[in-house]
Amino acid sequence: MTAIGALIESRGLSVRYxxxxxxxxxxxxxxxxxxxxxxIAGPNGSGKTTLLRAxxxxxxxxxxxxxxxGRPAAEWxxxxxxxTVGVVTQREExxxxxxxxxxxxxxxxxxxxxxASPRAADRAAVAAAxxxxxxxxxxxxxxxELSGGEWQRVRVARALAQEPKALVLDEPTASLDVRxxxxxxxxxxxxxxxxxxxxxxxxxxxxxxxxxxxxxxxxEGRVVAQGAPHAVLERDVVARVFRWPVAVTxxxxxxxxxxxxxxxxxxxxxxxxxTSGSTDR
Amino acid sequence: xxxxxxxxxxxxxxxxxxxxxxxxAREAPRDHALVVVDDAGDTVRLxxxxxxxxxxxxxxxxxxxxxxxxxxxxxxxxxxDFPAEAAAVPDVGDGMTPNLxxxxxxxPDLVVLYNSGQNxxxxxxxxxxxxxxxxxxxxxLADVPRLARLLGTLTDRxxxxxxxxxxxxxxxxxxTVPAANRRPSVFLLVWDQPPMTVGKGSYLSELLERAGAxxxxxxxxxxxxxxxxxxxxxxxxxxxxxxxAGAPAFAGRPEWQRIPAIRERRFVHAPGSEFSRPSPRAPAxxxxxxxxxxxxxxxx
Amino acid sequence: MRLSPARVLVVAVPxxxxxxxxLGSVALSPAAVWQGLTNGASAHALIVRxxxxxxxxxAFLVGGSLGVSGAVLQALxxxxxxxxxxxxxxxxxxxxxxxxxxxxxxTAWAVPASAFAGALAAVALVYRLxxxxxxxxxxxxxxLAGVVVGAFAxxxxxxxxxxxxxxxxxxxxxxxxxxFSAASWSALAIFAAYAAVPVLVxxxxxxxxxLLALGDETAHHLGADPERTKRLVYxxxxxxxxxxxxxxxxxxxxxxxxxxxxxxxxxxxxxxLLPASFLGGGAFLVAADTIARTVLRPVELPVGVVTxxxxxxxxxxxxxxxxx
Numbered sequence: 001m002t003a004i005g006a007l008i009e010s011r012g013l014s015v016r017y018x019x020x021x022x023x024x025x026x027x028x029x030x031x032x033x034x035x036x037x038x039x040i041a042g043p044n045g046s047g048k049t050t051l052l053r054a055x056x057x058x059x060x061x062x063x064x065x066x067x068x069x070g071r072p073a074a075e076w077x078x079x080x081x082x083x084t085v086g087v088v089t090q091r092e093e094x095x096x097x098x099x100x101x102x103x104x105x106x107x108x109x110x111x112x113x114x115x116a117s118p119r120a121a122d123r124a125a126v127a128a129a130x131x132x133x134x135x136x137x138x139x140x141x142x143x144x145e146l147s148g149g150e151w152q153r154v155r156v157a158r159a160l161a162q163e164p165k166a167l168v169l170d171e172p173t174a175s176l177d178v179r180x181x182x183x184x185x186x187x188x189x190x191x192x193x194x195x196x197x198x199x200x201x202x203x204x205x206x207x208x209x210x211x212x213x214x215x216x217x218x219x220e221g222r223v224v225a226q227g228a229p230h231a232v233l234e235r236d237v238v239a240r241v242f243r244w245p246v247a248v249t250x251x252x253x254x255x256x257x258x259x260x261x262x263x264x265x266x267x268x269x270x271x272x273x274x275t276s277g278s279t280d281r
Numbered sequence: 282x283x284x285x286x287x288x289x290x291x292x293x294x295x296x297x298x299x300x301x302x303x304x305x306a307r308e309a310p311r312d313h314a315l316v317v318v319d320d321a322g323d324t325v326r327l328x329x330x331x332x333x334x335x336x337x338x339x340x341x342x343x344x345x346x347x348x349x350x351x352x353x354x355x356x357x358x359x360x361x362d363f364p365a366e367a368a369a370v371p372d373v374g375d376g377m378t379p380n381l382x383x384x385x386x387x388x389p390d391l392v393v394l395y396n397s398g399q400n401x402x403x404x405x406x407x408x409x410x411x412x413x414x415x416x417x418x419x420x421x422l423a424d425v426p427r428l429a430r431l432l433g434t435l436t437d438r439x440x441x442x443x444x445x446x447x448x449x450x451x452x453x454x455x456x457t458v459p460a461a462n463r464r465p466s467v468f469l470l471v472w473d474q475p476p477m478t479v480g481k482g483s484y485l486s487e488l489l490e491r492a493g494a495x496x497x498x499x500x501x502x503x504x505x506x507x508x509x510x511x512x513x514x515x516x517x518x519x520x521x522x523x524x525x526a527g528a529p530a531f532a533g534r535p536e537w538q539r540i541p542a543i544r545e546r547r548f549v550h551a552p553g554s555e556f557s558r559p560s561p562r563a564p565a566x567x568x569x570x571x572x573x574x575x576x577x578x579x580x581x
Numbered sequence: 582m583r584l585s586p587a588r589v590l591v592v593a594v595p596x597x598x599x600x601x602x603x604l605g606s607v608a609l610s611p612a613a614v615w616q617g618l619t620n621g622a623s624a625h626a627l628i629v630r631x632x633x634x635x636x637x638x639x640a641f642l643v644g645g646s647l648g649v650s651g652a653v654l655q656a657l658x659x660x661x662x663x664x665x666x667x668x669x670x671x672x673x674x675x676x677x678x679x680x681x682x683x684x685x686x687x688t689a690w691a692v693p694a695s696a697f698a699g700a701l702a703a704v705a706l707v708y709r710l711x712x713x714x715x716x717x718x719x720x721x722x723x724x725l726a727g728v729v730v731g732a733f734a735x736x737x738x739x740x741x742x743x744x745x746x747x748x749x750x751x752x753x754x755x756x757x758x759x760x761f762s763a764a765s766w767s768a769l770a771i772f773a774a775y776a777a778v779p780v781l782v783x784x785x786x787x788x789x790x791x792l793l794a795l796g797d798e799t800a801h802h803l804g805a806d807p808e809r810t811k812r813l814v815y816x817x818x819x820x821x822x823x824x825x826x827x828x829x830x831x832x833x834x835x836x837x838x839x840x841x842x843x844x845x846x847x848x849x850x851x852x853x854l855l856p857a858s859f860l861g862g863g864a865f866l867v868a869a870d871t872i873a874r875t876v877l878r879p880v881e882l883p884v885g886v887v888t889x890x891x892x893x894x895x896x897x898x899x900x901x902x903x904x905x
Contacts, residue, residue: 092795093795
């Protein structure tokens with residue numbers, strides 16, 4: 001039984017790795033629908049990456065199931081799955097750097113197969129992906145010449161070239177500076193508003209609060225809370241899950257912003273919204 | 282996956298077998314005047330006596346000159362240094378992995394090769410090109426008259442070959458020192474770093490035995506091998522035979538001084554190619570050797 | 582300034598092949614060579630048609646095979662410094678060949694067959710060692726296992742050599758150093774028939790290898806089957822390299838330098854890289870063999886020596902070019 005319109009979902013998903021003492025995931029139920037951006041957050045070891053892998057059918061669950069597009073994840077044929085879900089992993093090897101254009105063209109593998117030559121449709125998809133991710137300007141450059149932020153956008157472009165219905169990203173802003181972080185999240189947000197289902201694993205609670213429609217907060221394999229950011233990121237919940245005292249304020253767009261406290265600082269009562277110096281972003 | 286792979290391997294093997302089957306050498310039936318079986322067991326046929334011979338073994342080059350077939354030689358290896366007339370014969374390279382192109386360029390009607398497993402390929406290739414090739418062993422004294430007769434048959438100089446063999450056998454017998462009570466033991470040092478010697482099954486050892494001495498390592502299981510200083514000390518040879526004149530480089534080293542023959546510098550040396558390969562000059566070699574041994578054994 | 586490898590090769594390959602046929606231990610004028618090629622009854626036909634032509638073609642095929650195998654293995658282990666012999670192949674082949682030489686096996690095919698068997702045994706052993714839990718082929722373990730198996734085989738081989746007779750010792754070394762002196766039309770036919778399937782398999786894996794180079798996880802998410810690709814390509818490259826070693830001994834540098842050069846000078850995409858590595862490897866080996874045959878005539882240098890002597894400065898040049 002699937003949630004109405006959900007593209008990726010899990011029901012009661014439990015995963016235990018061979019020989020582990022506790023379950024990596026315990027009774028996790030969540031869903032992502034087209035047009036919505038869901039963020040998975042939680043402390044290290046809480047099962048975020050395991051959840052992603054289980055949702056994509058890479059890990060066999062002990063109990064429960066994962067569904068993609070209304071079918072069990074494990075039943076999806078590899079190429080068909082690649083045409084439906086575009087995944088940007090945490091890390092990737094770049095031993096033999098290609099040009100940006102060729103990298104993004106690799107995203108068409110699921111459509112082309114091992115032998116066929118790229119056709120007009122493939123070239124169009126690649127061009128569209130490059131433009132959408134704002135990397136068309138360095139299509140001829142080698143990927144080893146790019147900055148971290150540019151490289152991540154290229155990887156997203158490659159995932160887009162797969163013409164997927166969903167986009168899944170695992171810690172996409174891990175080593176990026178503020179500007180590139182924001183650019184990337186704006187890009188993902190825009191793509192999701194354009195109709196894709198978006199699922200992001202991130203450490204950045206505050207960015208998740210600003211951009212995601214829903215947050216799934218995990219702790220030790222269990223869902224502690226899921227829903228709209230302001231409902232999930234409550235001070236006591238966050239402090240308990242991350243085992244660190246925090247304060248939660250509200251930004252002018254209504255999103256909760258988590259501020260970790262230093263020793264000696266006390267948790268302030270909820271303060272009035274900040275007034276920013278200018279209204280344009 | 283595995284089914285596809287098996288099909289892959291299967292088709293490869295099938296293709297290989299087909300190619301192999303199609304490449305059998307077909308020999309046209311011809312009237313052959315001379316047929317011999319060489320030392321590798323192959324039957325070799327010649328249309329007539331060999332008059333353009335490439336000899337890829339120094340020992341057979343020598344023998345061919347000895348039976349009067351010198352003028353018929355059109356190719357030799359660069360190691361063929363005896364007799365002096367051999368220098369006039371064109372050098373076609375090495376004998377162990379022969380240069381087929383250089384050999385074929387001399388348009389020979391017979392090629393003589395050393396009987397090693399690898400030369401088997403070369404022999405086959407030559408035969409496939411229409412050039413008769415014989416592989417022979419030339420390792421011991423007994424090979425000299427035997428090869429002389431074989432070459433005599435191949436070059437139609439049986440008379441010269443026969444008389445050479447007979448003369449060889451008798452001068453060999455004459456040069457052989459009769460068994461005596463006291464035969465000096467000689468350590469044949471063929472290489473010094475690491476120390477290597479040769480056992481009973483080698484030509485040098487044969488010469489030594491006939492020269493009236495005993496090989497200190499006659500019981501060596503392989504025909505040549507590396508030995509340790511301890512074993513030399515244990516066997517305590519009377520003399521040390523060296524390939525080069527004078528004391529070998531290590532003779533001054535402390536660990537070798539426990540061997541009396543080395544400490545007292547009792548070396549025997551005999552230069553010349555007649556000591557390193559079976560040759561009609563063996564009887565003279567034996568005489569030289571026994572003289573040198575007597576010299577070196579004499580009390581100082 | 583950028584001459585694409587494709588254009589260079591289109592010109593270089595026929596030139597090198599022609600040079601290989603025209604030059605040799607025996608100096609022949611171009612007219613004589615042409616006569617030998619076209620007129621079966623001419624005096625030079627024997628040398629040109631039966632000795633040089635099959636030799637040049639065989640060297641081209643073997644060089645191409647080594648080039649392609651090297652490129653594929655570099656993608657497999659995600660390391661541009663990988664070489665077809667890295668997986669224990671040369672040790673196993675050497676051991677097989679040396680055992681056959683030491684036992685003085687009778688037939689001419691004994692040594693190549695034994696070398697082939699030895700190479701395959703080494704490859705199977707390395708594969709077995711590198712398959713980790715879940716039947717995955719781990720490239721890092723593959724490299725280590727290859728080094729270990731190769732070292733072990735080399736040690737046993739040295740022991741066998743030391744315990745054998747002086748002439749066999751020399752034979753063993755001569756064989757190991759590699760050469761095409763045994764080239765013939767039948768050897769060419771056998772190698773060509775044998776090599777066709779593995780080369781085709783590798784050629785078809787071009788795009789899959791591009792994905793494999795990104796890492797197993799990324800490749801999987803893009804729709805590829807990295808495990809299947811790895812297995813298929815590993816088997817094909819091993820078979821091909823084993824056959825090459827059995828045909829002409831251990832000839833190094835071709836499988837390492839040629840794909841590396843093609844990747845630097847041209848496109849790292851395997852659709853272009855694999856054909857370039859094949860043609861480049863073939864041309865390189867024909868050139869090396871021609872040099873080996875002619876520089877000190879009538880003595881023939883082992884081809885492996887020439888590939889190293891030529892390959893090392895070439896490699897150094899490439900490295901400098903990439904750094905600047």
